[in-house]
Amino acid sequence: MTDNRVEDLNIGSITPLITPDQLKKEMPISDEAVACVQQGRQTVRDILDRKDHRIFLVVGPCSIHDVDAAKDYAQRLKVLAEEVSDTLYLVMRVYFEKPRTTVGWKGLINDPFMNDTFKIQEGLHISRQLLLDLAEMGLPLSTEALDPISPQYLQDLITWSAIGARTTESQTHREMASGLSSAVGFKNGTDGSLTVATNALMSVANPHRFLGIDQSGSVSIVETNGNNYGHVVLRGGGGKPNYDSVSVSLAEQALEKADLPNNIMVDCSHENSSKKPELQPLVMDNVTNQILEGNQSIIGLMVESNIKHGRQNIPANLDDLEYGLSVTDGCISWDETEQAIRKMRDKLKDVLPKRNA
Numbered sequence: 293m294t295d296n297r298v299e300d301l302n303i304g305s306i307t308p309l310i311t312p313d314q315l316k317k318e319m320p321i322s323d324e325a326v327a328c329v330q331q332g333r334q335t336v337r338d339i340l341d342r343k344d345h346r347i348f349l350v351v352g353p354c355s356i357h358d359v360d361a362a363k364d365y366a367q368r369l370k371v372l373a374e375e376v377s378d379t380l381y382l383v384m385r386v387y388f389e390k391p392r393t394t395v396g397w398k399g400l401i402n403d404p405f406m407n408d409t410f411k412i413q414e415g416l417h418i419s420r421q422l423l424l425d426l427a428e429m430g431l432p433l434s435t436e437a438l439d440p441i442s443p444q445y446l447q448d449l450i451t452w453s454a455i456g457a458r459t460t461e462s463q464t465h466r467e468m469a470s471g472l473s474s475a476v477g478f479k480n481g482t483d484g485s486l487t488v489a490t491n492a493l494m495s496v497a498n499p500h501r502f503l504g505i506d507q508s509g510s511v512s513i514v515e516t517n518g519n520n521y522g523h524v525v526l527r528g529g530g531g532k533p534n535y536d537s538v539s540v541s542l543a544e545q546a547l548e549k550a551d552l553p554n555n556i557m558v559d560c561s562h563e564n565s566s567k568k569p570e571l572q573p574l575v576m577d578n579v580t581n582q583i584l585e586g587n588q589s590i591i592g593l594m595v596e597s598n599i600k601h602g603r604q605n606i607p608a609n610l611d612d613l614e615y616g617l618s619v620t621d622g623c624i625s626w627d628e629t630e631q632a633i634r635k636m637r638d639k640l641k642d643v644l645p646k647r648n649a
């Protein structure tokens with residue numbers, strides 16, 4: 293018998309999902325969380341506009357896999373954030389979606405139980421509850437906007453978003469970012485190319501029309517206004533770092549040539565530290581010294597930090613998971629994080645108020 297099927301040949305199944313509206317009805321944003329998000333977004337915009345002298349640090353685990361450990365981390369970060377708040381504005385990394393070089397665990401939304409059961413609906417619930425809990429603590433939160441649909445479920449709780457090195461060049465992600473309500477950092481490409489990020493900034497500031505979903509889950513034409521709070525994130529690439537003063541100066545020239553604001557974030561992790569977490573404090577200190585020496589463009593840093601130093605593979609028996617240890621990229625420990633952030637604050641506390649004067 294002839295098989296006449298011409299579609300869905302590679303589809304295993306398609307399962308309807310809760311709509312954004314339904315999830316938000318079950319788990320509504322509270323007044324405390326709204327206040328936290330609004331204040332956080334305004335602070336980041338003020339830093340980008342040089343109305344706030346501080347530098348913002350996007351700091352936290354490479355990925356969230358254990359909600360209790362994330363809350364434990366957040367409580368520590370909240371105390372440190374208050375301590376350094378005259379100089380630094382700390383935003384917690386709460387990354388639920390991981391872009392993989394090939395394959396691997398894709399994060400808490402995709403596979404919340406880390407056992408290939410891919411309970412995405414539960415992943416959305418768990419992720420939203422964590423964002424609510426953390427925002428209610430008064431912590432500004434950040435995430436990578438990777439899936440083009442998931443922002444409808446979670447972005448109301450996000451203060452700063454990233455577009456990752458693997459997707460900065462993607463039109464879909466630039467379109468999505470043009471409609472995000474938060475400021476958004478575009479990483480340079482994995483090969484080190486900055487042009488993909490400067491092109492992304494030119495794209496994202498413009499209105500776009502594209503296919504998406506609305507809050508009731510209907511496939512829709514989305515029209516955006518454009519996002520004027522995009523900036524580049526230098527993360528190294530092509531086997532080389534790009535946090536050094538020469539690379540930063542080249543990035544400044546590229547921004548000037550493209551008529552873009554002189555706003556640069558440095559990611560201390562990834563290829564800026566050859567994925568060796570213990571090198572991140574050295575990158576932080578180098579960038580701090582650049583600011584002490586008069587740099588005007590660096591407005592933010594990213595640091596991958598967790599309760600414990602390093603990383604672990606996801607074990608076959610999940611009872612063997614070590615508490616507070618990353619299952620994706622290696623992170624610096626909480627003690628190292630406190631030490632590095634305090635050092636940065638002490639070095640910059642008298643300098644930042646006079647910067648850009």
Ligand SMILES: O=C[C@H](O)[C@H](O)COP(=O)(O)O
Binds near residue numbers: 390391394395620
């Ligand atoms: O930040 C995390 C990783 O660097 C990124 O998701 C790629 O990870 P992989 O190369 O281990 O797949």
Ligand SMILES: C=C(OP(=O)(O)O)C(=O)O
Binds near residue numbers: 354387436455
């Ligand atoms: C995946 C990440 O970074 P990059 O896109 O720079 O690899 C990340 O910050 O988690």
